[in-house]
Amino acid sequence: MTEKMKVIGIGDDGKQSLLPVYEKWIYExxxxxxxxxxxxxxxxxxGEKKVIKGGLSSLVSxxxxxxxxxxVLASGxxxxxGIGSYLAKKLDVEVYPYLSSLQQAFARMNESWQDADITSLHGRSIKGLVQKINGKEKIALLTDEENKALLRLLAIYVPLEFQNIRHLLLKTLVGNKSAVLFTV
Structure with missing residues (x-):
């Protein structure tokens, strides 16, 4: 490959979230x-489009x-x-981020997030989660559709069980209709 591959973050609003130079690189x-x-x-x-499906090792190959x-387009x-970490370890890439879903969600709550305990459950088990968040004051959980219902129950359970939690942010990473925000 003669030129570094570009990994560009994009928001839920599509092209409107891109800097003009990023859009130029995409079309070039x-x-x-x-x-x-x-x-x-x-x-x-x-040009040619390739949909990412399944394992990333075959994509890298x-x-x-x-x-x-x-x-390569990625969310946020x-x-x-995201995929950027994996690709950066395996390929010669340049990464150009957009705002993360957490940056946007915390901004909507007018809350800083540098002191939040952040856990991703996207594609992972929820097992052991309650023990992991016990004792934390500010929590951000990222999830997918599979764990969304469990997190709704957690939003009810956590304030009752753990009075020390000041803020709990639940964010499901599936586009525009995904935000589940909860502040204790």
Whole structure:
């Protein structure tokens, strides 16, 4: 590959979340890689598109063989519980983040987040979660559709059981209709 691959974070509002130079790089690329939702923002892209499905190791193997201009799209900040960390360890990439879902959620609550205990349950088990958050004052949990119902129950249970928690933020990472915000 002659040029570093670019990993660009994008928001739920699609192209509107991109700096003009990022959009320029996307349209100048030969191969646009991303999830179905991210790729759907670029229906007018004329190069090849590759949807990320399944294991990332096969994606990395494929990308290592490429010598074209490649842009990988990721949600929010690709280095914050995202594909960017994995790709940066395996490939020669440049990462250009957008706002993370947590940055946006905490901003909506007018709350700082540098002191939050952050845990991602996206694709992970909820087992041991209550023990992990016990004693924390500010908690942010990221999840997927699979754990969303369990976290709704947790939002009811935590304030009753752990009076020391000041703020609990629950955020489901599935687009516009995903925010579950709760402040104790």
């Amino acid at each position: 690329s030969d191969l646009l890689v991303g999830g179905e939702r991210q790729l759907s923002f670029f229906k007018d892209f004329t 494929d990308l290592k063989r490429e010598n074209r201009k490649i842009v 900040d690709p280095l914050f519980y």
